[in-house]
Amino acid sequence: MSERIAFVFELKPGALPEYKRRHDEIWPEMTAMLDEAGVGDFSIFAWQDRYVFAVLEAEPDFATANEVMRASPVQERWEAFLADTIAWQLDENDQLQLLQEVFRHDGAR
Numbered sequence: 001m002s003e004r005i006a007f008v009f010e011l012k013p014g015a016l017p018e019y020k021r022r023h024d025e026i027w028p029e030m031t032a033m034l035d036e037a038g039v040g041d042f043s044i045f046a047w048q049d050r051y052v053f054a055v056l057e058a059e060p061d062f063a064t065a066n067e068v069m070r071a072s073p074v075q076e077r078w079e080a081f082l083a084d085t086i087a088w089q090l091d092e093n094d095q096l097q098l099l100q101e102v103f104r105h106d107g108a109r
Helices: 016-024 028-037 062-070 073-082
Strands: 003-011 039-047 051-058
Touching: 016 039, 016 073, 028 039, 028 062, 028 073, 051 062
Parallel strands: none
Antiparallel strands: 003 051, 039 051
């Protein structure tokens, strides 16, 4: 069973078009690394051209996926590539601040 998580952060003023363009041209090695980490069903949404909300599923869980991503030189290069667009909001351990899920409806399956 996978774990679904969400996080939010800010983009630097005026950076949304460039942030989106870079994701439109995501590197094949980046998507391969996400697959290797067990990340699936990953969506990123922007609000008011400044705030970004992301949700993803990780198999078996986000801690495991994050461990693989943190060890990857591809992830390191991707973060450096996006650094001029993102104003990260990280916790005291330099990690993403995850959002608390308050409601979920999976629908009839």
